[in-house]
Structures are given as C-alpha cells and as structure tokens.
Amino acid sequence: MKGPKYRFTIRDFNTAMDTEVKLHPSSINSKTGYFISPFLIFHELVSTSNLFVRDSSMITPFALLLFGGKLQFDSTAQLVEMDSKWLRFRMNPKIGLLLRELRRELDLLLRAKIENPGVDLSVIGERVVKAIVFLIEKG
Secondary structure (H helix, E strand, C coil), rough: CCCCCCCCEEEECCEEEEEEEEEEECCCCHHHCCCHHHHHHHEEEEECCCCCCCEEEECCCHHHHHHHHHHEEEECEEEEEECCCEEEECCCCHHHHHHHHHHHHHHHHHHHHCCCCCHHHHCCHHHHHHHHHHHHCCC
C-alpha cells in the first residue's frame, strides 16, 4: 500500500522564498508513509530532474525549538517565533517561559563544553540534559 504524497518546502534564508522539494528516491524516507512531525532536516540538496533532499531525518518541534535558530517569545499572542517569524509555534505562555529558560541553560552548558572540552555535561547539567532528552523522546 502506498502512503500519502507529502509536499515539502525549504526556505532560502537569503531571499526568504519557499521552494518545493522532493525526497530523493534513494532516501529511506521516500518510502515512509507517515511522519509524526511536519519537520525534516537534511544534509544534502540535489538538483536533477527535480530538487531533491537526501540524508533527511524527521525532527520534533521541541528539537527544532531547542537546537534551531533564534527564538522570540510573544506571551500576549501565545507565540514563539523562530528566526524572524520564519516559523511560528502557538503555545501556552508558561510553557514558553520554561522553554526559554531551558534553552538558556542549554546554551550555558554548550558554552561550558566549548570552553572546557573535558567537562562532563552529565554531571554539571544532569537536570537540563534529562529534561531535554525527555522532551525530545516524548515531544
């Protein structure tokens, strides 16, 4: 049984224009009939008969919010916007505040690791790492 046909777009950050792409036929995801999240990341863009993405992986919105671009929070509108309104997520303002704090703590941990590669993040950031793992797994 064939799965539904998905339409994917990528955004050119220089022009802010969306371009339709397809999953490359050699990609495992091209045979996937169902994605639990509407977001894919990819490694390679190939132009042949169409514009294709290869080496793609589905990601959850929380993974995107934690590891993606710059976030702006609008608690009045209950929105979190990424990279100057490129993506918008509607969420409860309390969740937005918790997300902001978690992202800040993650950034501090990553900065500590860059400054001291020998530091064990599972020790100094155990609660933050566990929270991030939980969100990504249960997302």
